[in-house]
Amino acid sequence: MADSCGCGGTVDVRALEAGQRRVLLIVLTINIATFAMMITAALYSGSSSLLSGSLDNLGDALTYLLSLAVVGASLRAKAAVAVVKGLLILGAAIAVAAQIGWRLAHPGVPIFEAMGLAAAVNLAFNGLCLWLLTPYRFGDVNMASAWECSRNDIYEGFAVLLAAASVWMFDAGWPDLVIATVLLLMFLRSAWRVLRSAFKSYREAA
Incomplete structure (x- = not known):
């Protein structure tokens, strides 16, 4: 009887890990594709908020990709990878800050049509990613x-849509920079949350 329970537990864990790998592979593919689309649109439109979204x-x-690599690994390994994730988010924040600084020195009005279309497509796919990951939250x-990370993408998608609408409404580049600054603050907050959780798990696994 004990063997049967143990086997069932093993099967359940394997099924859970297989489901995690499948979901992570799907959202990984989606994000690679949307990154290529977003970076192209950001360079074409000259939008800082769109560039932050692509980063x-x-x-x-x-x-x-890192999450996929440590499915089924020890808690210590997962915590270490979560630290790397937090640092990646922090790196994105630094890149956005540098872009904002560059745009302040070189003002211009982004092409709102490209911003809006890219943001709408990105938001739709990010919604799919969040739906796929929600059972594992x-x-x-x-x-x-x-x-x-996926939840932040939803906020970012709506923010860039708002930036595109504001650029169109005011025919100016400052709304794009305002939204990019908001996204920068979001990145910093997310990096703090992920790193705090990762270090906590790392200590518990020690």
């Missing part, structure tokens, strides 16, 4: 941090 997608793709630190 976010690149960071997420790397995050999902209260799982281990590995999947929880992946869900955190």
Whole structure:
């Protein structure tokens, strides 16, 4: 009887890990594709907020790749990878800050049509990613941090849409910079949350 229970537990864990790998592979593929689309649109439109979104997608793709690598690994390994994820988010924040500084020195009005279209497509795919990851949001630190990144993508998507509408309404570049600054603060907050959770899990696993 005990053997039967143990076997069932093993099967359940393997099924859970297989499901995690499948979901992470899907969202990884989506984020690679949306990064390519977003970076192209950001360079074409001259939008700082769109560029921040593309960097976010690149960071997420790397995050999902790392998450995929440690499915089934020890809590200590997952916590260590979560630290790397937090540092990736922090790196994205630094890149966005540098872009904002460059735009302040070289003002211009972004092409709102390209911004809006790219942001709408990106938001739709990010919604799919969040839906796929939501069942795992209260799982281990590995999947929880992946869900955190996906949730941030939803906020970022709406923010860039707002930036595009504001650029069109005011025919000016400052709304784009304002939204990019808001996204920068979001990145910093997310990096803090992920790193705090990762270090906590790392101490518990020690």
